[in-house]
Structures are given as C-alpha cells and as structure tokens.
Amino acid sequence: MDAVNALLIPIFDLQLLGLIALGTFAGIYVGAIPGLSVTMAVSILISFTFTWEVYPALALMIGIYMGGVYGGSRTAILLNIPGAPSAIATALDGFPMAQQGKAGEAIGIVTVVSFIGGFIGIFALALFAPSLADFAIRFQPRDYFLLGVLGILLVGSLSGESLVKGIFSGALGIAIGSVGMDPLTFTERFTFEISGLRAGVSFVAVMIGMFGISEGLMQLHTVNTAAVKQTIGRIVPSWAQVRKHLPLGLQTSSIGTVIGALPGTGGDIAALMAYDHAKRVTKNPEVPFGKGAIEGLVAPETANNAAVGGAFIPMLTLGIPGDAVTAIMIGALFIHGLNPGPLLMTSQPDMFWFIVSSLMLANCFMLIFGLTGIRLFVKIVELPRTVLLPVILLLSIVGAYAVNNSLTDVYWMLGFGVFGYFMKLYGYPLGPVILGVILSRLLDDNWRRAIISDQESLWMLLKGTLASPLSLVLFAAVILIFLSKTPLWGLVFRRKTAA
Amino acid sequence: MQTKQPRRPGELVFNLAMVLGSLFLLWSAYGISGFEALSAPGAVPMVTTAAMLVCAVLIFRESLRKGASTDETVARDILPLPILVTIAAVAAYALLLRPLGFLPTSFLFLTGLIYYLGRYSLLRAALLSALIVLIIFLIFRIVFTVLMPPGIVPEAEILAWFRGLFAGRGA
Numbered sequence: 163m164d165a166v167n168a169l170l171i172p173i174f175d176l177q178l179l180g181l182i183a184l185g186t187f188a189g190i191y192v193g194a195i196p197g198l199s200v201t202m203a204v205s206i207l208i209s210f211t212f213t214w215e216v217y218p219a220l221a222l223m224i225g226i227y228m229g230g231v232y233g234g235s236r237t238a239i240l241l242n243i244p245g246a247p248s249a250i251a252t253a254l255d256g257f258p259m260a261q262q263g264k265a266g267e268a269i270g271i272v273t274v275v276s277f278i279g280g281f282i283g284i285f286a287l288a289l290f291a292p293s294l295a296d297f298a299i300r301f302q303p304r305d306y307f308l309l310g311v312l313g314i315l316l317v318g319s320l321s322g323e324s325l326v327k328g329i330f331s332g333a334l335g336i337a338i339g340s341v342g343m344d345p346l347t348f349t350e351r352f353t354f355e356i357s358g359l360r361a362g363v364s365f366v367a368v369m370i371g372m373f374g375i376s377e378g379l380m381q382l383h384t385v386n387t388a389a390v391k392q393t394i395g396r397i398v399p400s401w402a403q404v405r406k407h408l409p410l411g412l413q414t415s416s417i418g419t420v421i422g423a424l425p426g427t428g429g430d431i432a433a434l435m436a437y438d439h440a441k442r443v444t445k446n447p448e449v450p451f452g453k454g455a456i457e458g459l460v461a462p463e464t465a466n467n468a469a470v471g472g473a474f475i476p477m478l479t480l481g482i483p484g485d486a487v488t489a490i491m492i493g494a495l496f497i498h499g500l501n502p503g504p505l506l507m508t509s510q511p512d513m514f515w516f517i518v519s520s521l522m523l524a525n526c527f528m529l530i531f532g533l534t535g536i537r538l539f540v541k542i543v544e545l546p547r548t549v550l551l552p553v554i555l556l557l558s559i560v561g562a563y564a565v566n567n568s569l570t571d572v573y574w575m576l577g578f579g580v581f582g583y584f585m586k587l588y589g590y591p592l593g594p595v596i597l598g599v600i601l602s603r604l605l606d607d608n609w610r611r612a613i614i615s616d617q618e619s620l621w622m623l624l625k626g627t628l629a630s631p632l633s634l635v636l637f638a639a640v641i642l643i644f645l646s647k648t649p650l651w652g653l654v655f656r657r658k659t660a661a
Numbered sequence: 662m663q664t665k666q667p668r669r670p671g672e673l674v675f676n677l678a679m680v681l682g683s684l685f686l687l688w689s690a691y692g693i694s695g696f697e698a699l700s701a702p703g704a705v706p707m708v709t710t711a712a713m714l715v716c717a718v719l720i721f722r723e724s725l726r727k728g729a730s731t732d733e734t735v736a737r738d739i740l741p742l743p744i745l746v747t748i749a750a751v752a753a754y755a756l757l758l759r760p761l762g763f764l765p766t767s768f769l770f771l772t773g774l775i776y777y778l779g780r781y782s783l784l785r786a787a788l789l790s791a792l793i794v795l796i797i798f799l800i801f802r803i804v805f806t807v808l809m810p811p812g813i814v815p816e817a818e819i820l821a822w823f824r825g826l827f828a829g830r831g832a
Contacts, residue, residue, distance in 0.1 A: 333709045340709070569759065
C-alpha cells in the first residue's frame with residue numbers, strides 16, 4: 163500500500179508533476195544543444211536545488227535526465243552532431259535520413275521507440291531493484307569494495323581511448339574524494355596543512371568544473387560554427403512502422419537495461435552495443451545501415467533510454483552509480499542527508515517508488531514534448547553559441563558559489579575546469595574522475611572494514627573472496643576486465659585464433 | 662594504448678606533469694600513515710596514488726613514442742586566445758563578485774564575453790546581457806532562493822520596493 167501511495171505522489175501533486183514536465187522539457191533542449199550535456203545540467207542544478215525538499219529536487223533532475231538522453235538524438239538527426247554521447251550511434255543513420263528529407267519521420271520513430279525503451283528500463287527497475295536490494299543487504303564489505311573497483315574499471319575501459327587513462331582518471335577521482343579529515347581516525351589526508359582543505363573539496367565544484375567549465379572551454383573551439391537548417395515533414399509514425407520494429411526494439415531495450423545496470427556504464431555504450439546487435443540480427447534492411455536504416459535508429463534509441471532505468475538499479479540498490487548522471491544524483495541525495503543503498507531501499511521504500519513513478523511520468527512527457535513543438539525546437543537549437551556559452555559559464559559560476567556561499571569553491575571549479583579541459587584535449591576520460599570522487603568513501607570504508615574483519619591479512623581476504631560465490635564473480639570480473647586490456651590477452655586470443 | 666594518433670602540442674608536458682603530480686601525491690599519501698597497517702587511513706590513498714603514478718608513467722612513455730603533430734600549434738589548437746580570455750573572465754568574475762555584487766559583475770561578464778566572442782555591437786551585447794542577467798536573477802533569486810552577494814546594488818531595498826508595490830496593488 164505504501165508503494166502505491168508513493169507511486170501516486172508525483173501524479174497528484176501538481177508542483178511535482180510540473181517540475182517533472184519542466185525538467186523533461188528542459189532536458190530535451192539541454193540534450194539537443196551540442197555542448198550542453200545532461201551531466202552538466204544536473205551538476206549545475208544540484209547547487210540550485212540543495213535548499214529544496216528532496217522530492218522536488220529529484221523530480222526536476224529525473225525529468226532532465228530522461229529528456230536529455232532522448233534530446234541528444236535531435237541534433238544527431240538534424241545536424242549530424244550528437245547532442246549527447248548516447249546519440250552517437252543515432253547520427254549514423256539519422257542524418258542520412260534527414261539528408262533524404264525524412265528528418266520528421268526519423269524524429270517521430272526515435273521519439274516513440276525512446277518511449278518504449280524508457281518504459282522497459284523503468285519496468286526492469288521496478289521489478290528487479292527491490293529483490294536485488296534484499297539480496298544486497300547480505301553483501302560483505304569486500305563485495306562493495308570489489309563493486310566499486312569494477313565500476314571504475316568498467317567506465318575507465320569503455321569511456322576513453324585507453325584503460326590506462328581510465329584507471330588514472332578513476333584513481334585521481336578517489337584521491338580527490340579522499341582530501342580532508344579521515345572520518346574514522348580524524349587524520350588529515352592531502353590537506354597540505356591548509357585549513358580550508360580539512361573539510362575536503364566540494365564535489366559540486368569538482369563536478370561543475372569538470373562538466374560545465376571544461377565542456378564550455380572545449381566548445382569555444384567551434385563557437386562560430388553555423389547551424390545547418392533542416393525542414394521537418396510528418397512526425398508521428400504509423401502504427402505499422404512501430405509494430406514492424408517492435409521485436410528489435412524489445413531486444414535492444416533489454417540490452418540497454420542490462421548495460422545501464424552495470425556499474426559505471428551508461429547510455430552511450432548501451433546505444434553502440436545495441437546498434438551493433440541490430441546490424442547483426444537485421445539480415446535484409448530496407449535501406450543499408452549507415453545510409454538511413456530505420457533499424458539503425460530503433461536500436462540505439464531504445465537502448466539508451468532503457469539504460470536510464472537500468473542505471474538507477476545499482477544506484478538505488480547498492481549506492482553505486484550506473485553512470486555519470488546517477489553519480490551526480492547520488493551526490494544530490496548525500497546533500498539531502500540520504501545515503502543510497504540497500505538500507506535506504508528497505509527503510510524508505512517510498513523514495514524508491516517515487517523515483518519509479520517520476521521516471522514513468524518523465525517518459526510520458528518525453529513522448530508528448532517529443533512529438534510536438536518541433537518548429538520551436540529548431541529555432542532554439544539555432545541559438546548562437548556565442549551567447550549560449552557565456553550564459554552556461556555564468557550559471558556554472560553561480561552554481562559553484564551557491565552551495566556554500568564560498569568564493570573558494572569558484573576557484574576550485576575554475577581550477578578543475580581548466581584541468582578537465584586539458585584532460586579532454588589529451589584523451590583522458592572525465593567520467594571516471596566523478597565516479598572516483600563519489601565512490602572514494604565507499605571504497606575506503608569497505609576496504610578497511612573488509613581487511614579489519616580478516617585480521618589485516620591479505621591472504622585471509624583472498625581466501626574469503628574465493629570462498630564466497632558473489633565475491634568470486636566480482637573478483638573474476640575485475641581481473642578479466644583488467645586482463646582484457648593488456649597485451650597478454652591479445653597474445654592468448656591471437657594464438658587461439660591461429661590454432 | 663595502441664593509438665596511431667600523433668602527439669598533440671603540449672601533450673608531453675601535460676603527461677610529464679601528471680607523472681610528477683602523481684609522485685608528489687604518492688609521497689603525501691605515504692606521509693599520512695606510512696606502512697602502519699592495511700587498514701590505516703593512508704592505505705587506500707597510497708594504493709590509489711601508486712596506481713596513478715604507474716598509469717602516468719605508462720601514458721608518458723606512450724606519448725614519447727608518438728610522432729609530434731605537424732599541423733597543430735599551441736596558440737591555435739590548444740590554448741587559443743578565446744579560451745585564455747574566457748578563463749581570465751571567469752577569474753575576474755570571482756574577484757569582482759564580492760566587491761561589486763552579482764548583478765553588475767554578471768552584466769559586465771556577459772557583455773564582455775558576448776561582445777568578444779559574438780562580434781556583436783557593444784550596445785546589442787549590453788542589452789542582451791541585461792535581459793539575460795535579469796531573467797537569471799529572477800529565476801535563481803526568487804524561484805531557487807539562491808543568495809548572491811549584493812555588492813554595490815541595494816538589492817534588498819529594490820526587492821522590498823517591488824514587494825511593497827505589489828502589496829499596495831493587492832490592497
């Protein structure tokens with residue numbers, strides 16, 4: 163009964179409903195405008211909503227997340243510039259369709275299949291998360307530690323050009339998250355005798371710097387690029403067209419949900435894997451892939467929206483983010499005094515069902531806003547970036563300042579922004595840094611609990627890991643991911659292929 | 662790490678800085694509690710910074726092997742003038758925020774950057790900035806209740822005057 167009540171909260175509360183609608187609407191535009199990312203929007207938003215109650219703050223962020231993942235497809239289709247990384251695969255067939263004068267048809271089908279994918283992801287979240295949380299209560303500290311390491315390794319190996327740079331970024335994030343007083347022994351760590359560092363570095367300043375400022379600086383390289391104008395025809399797709407692609411959409415939605423649920427992996431990887439799956443299973447597409455195949459739109463767009471629901475599964479059940487946006491949302495929950503994980507799921511199940519309901523509503527609003535107001539959309543996307551970028555920078559500064567009313571946070575933000583800009587230029591992924599910052603406490607606490615319970619013996623810890631099926635699976639996954647990126651793996655693989 | 666991309670200008674220096682920075686952090690992590698115990702407060706920081714150092718050395722070695730890019734320059738592709746100007750503008754904003762206050766600083770920041778980046782006329786950039794600052798102020802001050810330094814602008818009096826105006830009408 164509590165679950166039903168919590169599910170109904172955002173539906174009957176007009177303020178929450180309005181915030182979800184507003185968030186979804188804004189998310190579509192944020193996701194669509196190249197250079198504005200959902201991660202950037204959500205990280206800036208945290209600093210403005212931290213004084214709010216937790217439900218309205220979450221409602222707005224969930225709307226932006228859902229709308230943003232979908233919105234990225236718009237500019238991928240219209241301009242061949244994916245508005246978000248999760249829309250990279252969409253551009254491969256979406257833009258050729260726009261060049262053939264079928265931009266409206268492409269946007270229409272993408273909207274409907276994103277809605278279907280989104281619902282499957284949310285359904286999986288509602289179905290599996292409660293039982294996973296019950297199971298997660300039995301997790302040992304070493305399992306949490308291994309899950310944290312797994313998340314950083316996964317995002318490090320998949321989001322950048324090399325695993326080594328990914329590990330470096332993740333480790334840097336953990337080091338940044340360790341700055342300040344150790345909560346167990348009150349020993350100072352990385353404070354360099356600067357009193358201002360004893361409370362640690364504001365993670366909001368790190369996030370806004372890394373995702374707001376650095377992205378803004380990167381966009382300055384192409385600030386004067388003129389927008390390509392497109393004409394839009396019929397938008398709402400026919401039922402026959404939707405029905406024809408439904409089986410593929412269901413398969414790729416499942417892929418998206420699973421990939422999204424893996425700690426550290428998000429919609430971008432889900433979309434690329436789904437696109438690859440579609441290419442393999444579609445034997446005779448009407449139009450070849452890469453030249454405007456509808457299947458090339460259905461697969462990535464179902465998968466990236468399904469990954470949204472999937473990403474909430476590890477976040478809510480284990481306190482481990484599914485992707486960069488859920489990492490930031492965990493930060494938002496921390497600010498509101500909540501600690502996501504199995505205990506939150508069992509002690510405050512209404513919070514879980516509120517999130518499920520908000521996601522469902524955001525998905526519905528995405529369908530409505532997606533199929534309407536396209537002409538207004540085209541006008542807004544054509545806004546000059548020379549105006550947009552200074553506004554983003556201003557919002558970033560205000561956001562970094564607002565959390566603690568501290569100018570020091572603004573300087574931190576600028577420092578991390580410039581540093582993040584160089585990292586991006588030289589191919590270091592930024593996602594693992596944020597994941598590292600968020601997971602540093604979890605990793606540190608659970609490592610120390612695990613090793614203390616095993617009497618400070620690495621041998622005992624290893625024996626315990628090998629004796630527990632769950633720990634063993636996690637340990638094997640960590641080792642496999644690591645080995646798969648080393649020359650040794652290539653040697654073994656080549657020998658087997660040669661044999 | 663098997664990338665065929667050429668080395669970008671400044672990449673070697675940045676990667677070397679990462680090696681030195683990681684080394685310094687490892688030394689600092691060692692200083693937390695040394696090799697006292699596996700559960701000591703410095704254990705995870707030491708492992709983390711050691712991993713950073715190993716990775717940084719591998720990345721540096723890889724960048725040494727790459728050929729330098731011939732068609733890129735630092736001034737054009739890494740730190741072009743608009744980026745330096747923008748970084749300076751953000752730093753100037755932080756410096757002026759307390760003494761001048763949110764409204765004038767934001768107005769100057771936006772006018773300056775829009776004028777510089779967009780090549781608009783100064784008047785157009787100023788009008789556009791005034792409008793944007795007003796919208797941001799109304800949304801964030803009233804909807805999000807974010808408090809920003811008022812500086813030289815008597816913000817509280819202006820807001821009280823507005824409230825009085827509306828209260829007067831309502832009465």
